[in-house]
Amino acid sequence: MSDHRHRFLQLALTADALRFGQFTLKSGRLSPYFFNAGRFDSGVRMVQLAACYADAVEATGLKFDVVFGPAYKGIPLATATACEFAQRGRDLPLSFNRKEAKAHGEGGNLIGADMNGKRVLIVDDVITAGTAIREALGIIKGAGGTPAGIVVALDRQEIASETDRRSAAQSVAEEAGIPVVAVATLADLLDFASGNPELVGYRQPLEDYRSRYGTRP
Numbered sequence: 001m002s003d004h005r006h007r008f009l010q011l012a013l014t015a016d017a018l019r020f021g022q023f024t025l026k027s028g029r030l031s032p033y034f035f036n037a038g039r040f041d042s043g044v045r046m047v048q049l050a051a052c053y054a055d056a057v058e059a060t061g062l063k064f065d066v067v068f069g070p071a072y073k074g075i076p077l078a079t080a081t082a083c084e085f086a087q088r089g090r091d092l093p094l095s096f097n098r099k100e101a102k103a104h105g106e107g108g109n110l111i112g113a114d115m116n117g118k119r120v121l122i123v124d125d126v127i128t129a130g131t132a133i134r135e136a137l138g139i140i141k142g143a144g145g146t147p148a149g150i151v152v153a154l155d156r157q158e159i160a161s162e163t164d165r166r167s168a169a170q171s172v173a174e175e176a177g178i179p180v181v182a183v184a185t186l187a188d189l190l191d192f193a194s195g196n197p198e199l200v201g202y203r204q205p206l207e208d209y210r211s212r213y214g215t216r217p
């Protein structure tokens with residue numbers, strides 16, 4: 001497992017961002033685990049997480065001009081990732097949206113750098129069925145930008161729907177013609193759990209869930 005994958009999973013556990021139990025997902029699926037990016041709730045945690053995102057993106061050699069964070073959780077993630085790229089010598093424009101359009105002041109629902117005519121990297125927390133990412137793609141296109149790639153901390157590697165057995169990440173990538181990069185995947189989490197005595201007991205529920213909703217690698 002590459003260093004950023006392992007580092008991220010360890011960080012997520014330490015921050016309690018990765019939890020095991022019973023969770024109802026946005027898709028209605030009942031999951032034995034949940035990733036809550038909101039637990040990266042301090043400066044140090046955010047800096048460490050952003051380094052994992054930047055490493056994952058750099059490993060792909062993806063070309064892009066602007067970083068976009070979808071509201072809400074994508075906003076701090078994209079911001080921290082842009083700061084990390086700046087630390088690495090690359091000052092990238094940053095853009096994000098608000099959920100409700102504002103009628104006064106500067107108006108609209110987009111904040112930050114102009115995406116028109118630019119190649120845009122979306123930074124978000126997690127992909128399950130792909131609904132959140134599809135919305136973000138629509139926002140970028142609406143602003144005249146060209147989606148260049150998507151990076152999420154965790155790809156849960158779940159089928160998009162009963163009729164589309166590809167993973168949501170695969171179907172979004174094929175439809176949009178762009179890569180979906182994950183810092184780590186469910187497969188990485190399963191590997192990580194095998195080597196960690198505290199997590200080994202969670203492996204079976206994760207495997208059962210993967211048999212029901214997951215795509216086999």
Ligand code: OMP
Nearest residue numbers: 025026027034035126127128129130131132
């Ligand atoms: P999809 O839109 O189905 O891809 O789900 C992604 C969204 O689900 C995320 O942006 C979160 O709001 C939420 N989510 C998590 O935050 N962590 C998880 O482990 C799973 C989900 C989820 O509901 O699927």
